[in-house]
Amino acid sequence: MKINKGLFAKKIDLKNAQINGGKLARTFSSCSTYTGSSGCRDSVTTMTNDEGTVISQTTSTW
Numbered sequence: 001m002k003i004n005k006g007l008f009a010k011k012i013d014l015k016n017a018q019i020n021g022g023k024l025a026r027t028f029s030s031c032s033t034y035t036g037s038s039g040c041r042d043s044v045t046t047m048t049n050d051e052g053t054v055i056s057q058t059t060s061t062w
Contacts, residue, residue: 026050036061
């Protein structure tokens with residue numbers, strides 16, 4: 001019996017897929033930068049989405 005592999009191949013486009021009625025979650029990146037000395041340090045944390053758009057930016061001193 002000859003098996004046609006094309007019968008078992010299934011391609012799924014997940015770009016607009018939905019799970020439990022909602023779209024797939026987007027991912028984000030977080031980058032932290034520390035400056036200053038041990039007595040007075042500053043930190044800046046930036047979060048961006050998949051497209052590179054800044055979601056939030058936090059600055060703190062400690």
